[in-house]
Amino acid sequence: MNIFVYLGPSLDRSEAETILKANYLPPVKMGDLYRLVESEEKIDLIIIIDGLFEQTPAVWHKEILFALNKNIPVIGASSMGALRAAELSAFGMRGHGKIFNDFLSGKLEDDDEVAVVHGPANSGYICQSEAMVNIRYGLELALEEKIIDQHFVDTAIALAKATYYPQRTWHELVKAMRLAAVEKSISELQIENFKNFIALMNTNLKRLDARSLLTKVAQSPATHIRESNEYREKNKFFFEPTVFWDHLSIYFNGINTQASGGANFDRLRNHVRLVEKNRQAIIDKALLQHLVNAEAKRLRRSKFNSRDALLHFRKNRKLHSTERLQQWMIENGVTKNDCLDLAHSEYTQYLIENLYCEQIDKQLNSALKLTGQYAAISSEVNQKWSSLKEQALDQNHDYDNALVDASLRWYQQHISSVGESLEKHAAERGFSSVRLFINELVAHYLFIHECDQQAEREQAFIAKAAYA
Template sequence: MNVVIFAGPTLSASEGARVLDATYLPPAAQGDLYRAALGKPVAIGLIDGYFERVPSVSHKEILWAMKQGVHVFGAASMGALRAAELSAFGMEGVGEIFKAFASGALEDDDEVAVVHAAAEDGYRPFSEAMVNLRATLQAARAAGILGEESRRTLESFAKGLFHADRSWPALFQRARETGLDVAGLEAFRRFVTEHRVDQKRLDAFALLHTLHARLEAGLPPKETRYAFSHTDAWEHIRQKVGAAPASGELDAAL
């Protein structure tokens, strides 16, 4: 069956192909999901998407795709954000990050933002997503490596960093500068080395496994009940897709 997955820094195409046979495309920019939906796939999985320097994948193109009978799933990064925003219309979210945004436990886009290398370098991340920092801190607390006060302090330090500057070295440096317990930090450093939690990656695989199971069970065309309005903004997206190639080499993704 024809399935399209948008991914990059969270999950490589070769890794994804081991779970789900699909067409793997780079992180989605505005218009890319509409372009993919024109090919009438059974489903589209949105994991990574660009932001900052170009318009992000729009809600409107997701709504249009579902109106054409295409199932749209989201997880991990931009996909989790859009699924939380459009779940009432039928976009399906998968994973812990989606659940956190859908419940309101998380609200900020920067929670999933990373900067990364270009396609030829495998979209290698240069920063760490806040959701991964949070998940690892929580895992260390559960393992008894960190007390609750230390976990909260480190989480606050991480959130205070600009998303492009978030990394484990930057967090440890900030902690040292503020005088946190050196022995406790060293134990946590060892924990991160051995047990770092990549929640985005876990949720991306969860999306692929979910899609695989749904396809195996039989996935009829998507049914929707909302009316789709052809606004000027929507026509602008359609015209732009007709005049431009797919998203190129940008350097920041959700």
């Protein structure tokens, strides 16, 4: 089973890994779920426990709907997962645990109920504040044990909710209760008993809910996935790709264009659009790449061997040695990951180009006319075949090996390297067979050779006339 879990401060990752074997990812943020679904990874289940929301945009509801619409079950619990599951329950996202149920029932409404301040990933996302749901849970436990009364609970909740979530801790709550004790008629003994009780009890409801979900899934992953899929199917909906969704997909499909040492992207874009002499060619290339990527995803043709993509990329730029490749990367401000992304993007275009070879051929006349090259190329073609006709070379022939070899040497010197396979290269150039490729190549080589000889005769004549 290929299960993906977004996890952060709610449960230590090492502990989670002992409960459920899964692919553990950092707290989810905007774009993460979209990229995971679009990565074409085999995904049996997505579990959302933790998510980021203030320092970066939170995961979009639409991303979760996108996953559900792609027939991928999604379950949430504990923190961001519980919140989103309650909000999207009617659309097929399942939830788990007390926190989810309290959000679903309306008992909890505010996002700050699960918000905490935590450390970075290398600290294990250590919590530096207490979630409001944990405070409520601790108060409930103390009330059940008759350590405090309902008036104490109501006062404590009011004080905690009035505190900005980064400052919420048990220490600060006890301190606030003592300051309000006289006004609220709460005894010091009750406050002290509550403080001691909390120090001994496990009040981390977020952790309990997270553990509970992972444990339940681990007990029978196949059953849980089947039930989640049944719930998703029961709540099927129509996914509307709105203009905002299109913007999101375009944004997250882009390659990181500002590598180390690169110019600010906004300034780079504005320069290209304002004064760059090759502006339209650059924009046309960008548009073509966007359309190619979209078509590749539609046809699910975007998965291929990275080695093939990189070899194709290097061959096109004659980056045959590691040193030349590294120099090119430095000159273009490209990191290793950027280089692989660019290679994948270009190779995708190559695959789509081969797939639509016949359709592209039908548009060549229009493309030549739009680019102003039709007259010149058409004239050259007519001249070539008229010349070959005069020599009775305008029909396909079985040319001798020496002429074929000479033609190939000229081609590789002046046009393109053939690579390891002539058959593959012919197909890349749009020829249905090597024979057709060779016939066209030899014909062109003979024409070029004739043109060169004609030029030499003219120069000799001019030189002779000048001498006379």
